[in-house]
Every structure is written in structure tokens, then in C-alpha cells.
Amino acid sequence: MSDPFVTIGQFIKELLIGLGLEAALTAVLLRIVGAAVLGGLVGAAAILTIWAERKLLARIQDRIGPNRVGPYGLLQSFADVLKLITKEFLIPRGADRYVFIMAPLVVVAGVIGMWAVMPLAPGLVGTEINVGVLYVIAIGAIGTLGIMMAGLSSNNKYALLGAFRTVAQMLSYTVPMLLTLLIPVMLAGSMGMSTIVEAQSSAWFILLAPLAAIIFFISSLAELGRTPFDLQEAESEIVAGFHIEYSGMGFGMFMMAEFVHAFTISALFSVIFLGGWQGPGVEAFPLLGLFYFILKTALIYFVVIWLRGTFPRLRIDQMNAFNWKFITPLALVVFMVTAILDKLVVQADFNRTAVHLGSNAIIVLGTLFLLRAYAASQRRRKEVADRPQIQHSEAAGD
Template sequence: MPTSAISFDSRMSDPFTTIDQFIKGLLIGLGLDAAVTDIVLNIVGAVVLGSVVGAVAILLIWAERKLLARIQDRIGPNRVGPYGLLQTVADALKLITKEVLIPKGADRYVFIMAPMVVVAGVIGLWAVMPLAPGLIGSDINVGLLYIIAIGAIGTLGIIMAGLSSNNKYALLGAFRTVAQMLSYTVPLILALLIPVMLAGSMGMSTIVEAQGSVWFIFLAPLAALIFFISSMAEVGRAPFDLTEAESEIVAGYHIEYSGMAFGMFFVGEFIHAYTISALFTVIFLGGWQGPGVESFPLIGFFYFILKTSVMYFVVIWVRGTFPRIRIDQMNAFNWKFITPLALVVFMVTAILDKLVIEAGFNRTAVHLAANALIVLGTFFLLRAHAASLRRRLEVTDRPQVQQPEAASD
């Protein structure tokens, strides 16, 4: 993990820096070396961050179950605790007490390591997440690149699970997952490059600070849409949940997992979805930006949580209302539609960014207009394609009395 600790250049009014300085002073006063203090503080910070994120998952699962139930006109969990709040805790207890079965012929160590890798890969993302002004695990200048790099570690865990289970459904599920994740990484990265261009940096806090006046979702709505869709596919949430499609391959790569090993995958998926929401917030919705942050940085944290939760609601909403797509549709959608679109948006934004440099109303208007133009162009292209498809269908549907000239049309 990065050696540079929590940023020191925050204003003295910053509460988080004050806390940091206070703890550091305390430890040094206890007789510890300054360098060792840094390391200790880093470790403590990482543990706290990871634990909190893990604990949040319990809340997330409850929220999702409740919301899904509402969407499906049910009530959802309501027996354990107030509003069924402790339902997930009960489920977790059940899973922990169950035995973790390791199938015969499985690759034992890899089998056990796989869920850990998945969860670790997701939690690792939070290291560079700017939670509030000055509150960030590590403000490295290649934050987005780090997100991409670490985010793909989850793929590795899924491969490991699929390989080690010694089960053909697991292997097939793993293959599907890898194919899906690797393909959707392309539009994901292309979409992420656009805010990088607009902000002029890959550092996460710089990106947030760049959205002080205008959120990037207004500058690059298409990029936001592409990012949202492809990150849904990365996570494997509905409608891209064909990696664990019960009707086709039973449960996908985690078919052989039981007990808390399965629970880790389960938790990892929910955290991942929440992480994606947080990322969307940071990159396109201005992160902790909001009224009053200048004077009271602590409000920024609540803004961040609020925006992330709204995004998470959207994710659940999509899951509850969209049907699952087929694997060929998944691939075709990626390579034939969303990747070219991302390329076009990327190029247009790059050119515009070069032409209209100074921030302000002009910049927003120009970028919005360009996005609208691209949407219109895409719409007409799709209509033309649909028309040609329909014509071809009509030609082939014709009875056997085919004219020889008809073939040349």
C-alpha cells in the first residue's frame, strides 16, 4: 500500500487532520519513532476503513431486500428486529456457524483463497475514495488508474473459484464472468478517461475538487451513462447477472461454496455494487461537494453518503425492473454499440476540451450540446439499422417465387 499517509496540507480547521495530528502526537509521546508511527497509523486506518465497509454491507443487504420487495409488491424482511433490521445479522450468524464444504478433487488452497481475493479487491478500492474534504485513505495522483487496476483483481478471484471447484458449472460461470468483465473494461476505461480529461488529473480528490462549480454529469452525461452501464456489467448485477444465471448454469462460479465462504462472495457483490455507486458519485456527482462544505468539512461526508445511497437506490431499481439479457446480446451490446459510442464520445470530448479551455457556462453548454448531438446521431443510426434489418427480414420472409433481381437489392 502507498507509503504517503493522510494528506497533511489540509487547513487547520479540518477536523480529520486535527484528529490525525492528535493521535500522532499521542503515539510519539508514548515513545514511538515517527516512521513507525506513520506505518501504524496507516495500518489502523486501513483496518478501520475495511471494517466499516464490511459492516455497511449488512445494512446494504437489508436495504436491498426491502426495496426489492417493495418493487415486487411484497413487504420483505420484517420479523427480526425493528423493520427487520437484524435479518441480515441473523443470516450472517447462520452462515458463519455452517461448515465450509470443500469438494473432493478441489484445489484446496485456491478454493479457500478465492472469496478472500474477491472481497479484498473490492475493499481495496476504498483506499483512494475521497470521503470528505481531507478524508481519503491515500491521495495518490493515479487514483483512477488504481481503481481500474485493483477493480480487476476481483476477476482473478472468480477465476480461482471457477478453476478450483472441480465443477463444470463453476468453470463455465467463471469463463462467462471473465469474458464479461474483460470486455466491459474497455468502455469503462474509455468512459473514465473523459472525467480525467475534464479534471486534468487522475487523482480522486482533484477530480472532486474540479467539480466545485459544475458536476461532470452535466458536462459528460453520455460518459456517465456508459460508465454506469459498464460498471453494472463489471459487478455482474442485473441485468448483467448472467454469470450466476440460475436457469442456465445453476449458480455460476460459486456453486460449490457454502457457509461463510459463500457469504464472502455474497457480501463482496453487495459491497462492489455500493463501491460502484460511490465511484459514480465521486467521478460524476461531485463527491462530497455541496453547499456549506467550505466552512464545515464534516458535512461533505454526509453529502457523499447521501449521493452514494441515491445511486445505490438506482442500482437496485434497475435490478428490480430489468430482465436478464442473453450472453450474445451482452457481447454484441458491448462491442458493437457501447465501445464505439464510448470512442466517439471520447474523441469529441478530447477535441472540445482542447478548444474550450476556460471553465464556465460556455464550456458546459458546448459539452452538453456535443453530447446531445451524439445522442441524436446514434438514434438515427440505430433507426437506419433497424430499417435495413426489417427490410432484410421482409425479403427473406417472402415466399419461394423469388425474382432474380430481388437478390441484388
């Protein structure tokens, strides 16, 4: 095999066995070391992405951004870490000490855990389990739990309100996310992440299921709590939300988890809908796959930052209605149409991509039509409601 990653793995394994270790013990040890390395790398990547995000956001807002520490402010994050680590770690009176300290641990572990099944390049994946997609969603939702723990233990009303806002939002948007994830699983015939990437060698799933991809992207933004869904940290309403009572590194860890999560969601999107490490020349040079994967992830991450710099925040009732009355029904329709059409396409031997693109276009048109009709009816209702009121006030004034 010309696969460098498998070769390196084999080499280390044989080296250890040659040193007199048992084969089974070596396998176990390699797993543990590999997990530690992967987790550490993801955490280290956060330092870079925080810088990238701050710099990009600054440019969007016509600022310069960090530029004092190191070249182009690259070392800004290290300075921040140093600053946070020398601050006092406060635990407010009446707080639930153990739960309070556990909360950031749970949040970070949930986010890092998502990388265990992320295929980085052909042959380079933490571990390929046959329930990868469901695992990512399940472990990602552990973060919800951590946020709830933070809110419950802080003994602060803002923290509690912020936490439950977050929980309500995350729970709600998991529904369309899961529904749209059924489509790639259906197309790939597997829940394994590497298998999903391999199934996209001919066509990326964004071509077969563009609407599902968009719905997935929107709901993962909401899951992330990024603009326009950053209600949990609405400064003007609930000050900072669930992490209001955290200082020093407790706060730092929540921030790190958020940045890693943003990056992780981008990676997840590129794996499931953009073909992960697929790209020209990957068969010959598997290392190129890693480059493609990072490139696609960076692209999606850029869009996430771009949205953050562009959109205002939604109101909580808008956030809620948008999910339950728009995204979820749409996801249900897209899922049903795709499921039926894909089976018919295989039987009738049509062009699969064309059929799916066409059906998605029809769904978009239908949705727009429905929205138009709804807006028109709302306008009419408003006119009807406004008219008698004006007459009323005039009568009362006279």
C-alpha cells in the same frame, strides 16, 4: 485549520509521539490502523446495505421483505451470518483445495481495496495517490481473478462456465469503462480521486460529460454482474455460476463481496461524476461533505437496486453485442469529440458546459438516427428473407 479530520489525525499523532514513539514509526502505525479501520467500516456497511437492498427489492416486487429479526428486520443480516457460520463448509471431491479457499479471499480483498483511495469528505481520504483512477480499475479487476479461481478449482462444469462467462463480461465492459474514465481525468487534469472531486467545485462532471457518465454507469453495472447483466448466475442455465460449490461462509463471502461491490461502484460514480463530497456549505463544515457523499452514493445505489428489480436478464450474445458494437464505439466517439472540443472551447472562450452538453446531445441524436436506420434495414432484410421461405414450404407441402 478548521478541518476536523486533519485535526483529529494530528491530535492522535502528537499523542503517540508524546508517549515516546518515534515520529516515523507513528506515521507508519497510523497508516496501518487507518487502513484496518476503513476496511472494517466498509465491511460493516455491507450488513446495512444488504438489509436495504433486500427491503427495497421486496417493496419493488410488492413483498414485505425481512421483517422478523429486529425492528424492520434490521438484524436479518446478523441472523444470516449466524446461520451460514454454522453450516458445513464443503469442498467437493476433486477440487483444488487451496485455490478453492483462496478465491473468496481474493474477491473480497479486491472490492475492499477500492476504498483505499475513495475521498469520503474534504481531508478524509484513505490515501491520495496520483494514479487513483487507474488503481481503482486495476484492483477492481482483481475480483475477476478471484471468480476465475473459484470456477477453475470447483471441479464443476457449471462453475467453470459461469466463471468464464463472468470473465468475458468483465473484461469486455472494462474497455468502455476505461475509455469514459479518460474524460474526467482529462477534465480534472489528474488521476488522483481527491483532485477529481476538487475539480468539480464549479460544475459536476455529469454536466460536462453526461454520455460518459451513462456509459460508465452501464459498464459498471456489467462489471458488477447485476441485472440486466447477471448472466453469470443465470439459475436456469448454469444454476448459480462460479459459486455453485461453495457452502457456508465461502458462499457468504461471495455474496458480501457482491453487495460491497454494488455499493462501491455507486460511491465511485458519485465521486467521479457527481462531485463526491461537493455541496453547499462544505467549506465551512467539512463534516457535511461526508453526508453529501453518502447521500449521493445512496442515490446511485438506489438506482442500481431499482434496475435490479425492473429489468430482465440479457442473453449472452446480446450482452456481448451491446458492449462491442454499441457501448465501445460510442465511448470512442464521445472521448474523441470531448477531447477536441474542450481544447477548442478553452481557446475560443465559449461556455464550456453548454458546448459539451450540446455536443453530447448531437451524439445522442446521431446514435438514435443510426439505430433507427439499422433497425429499418434489419426489418427489410427479415421481410425479404421470410417471403421465399413461405413459398418454399407451401411448394413442399403440396
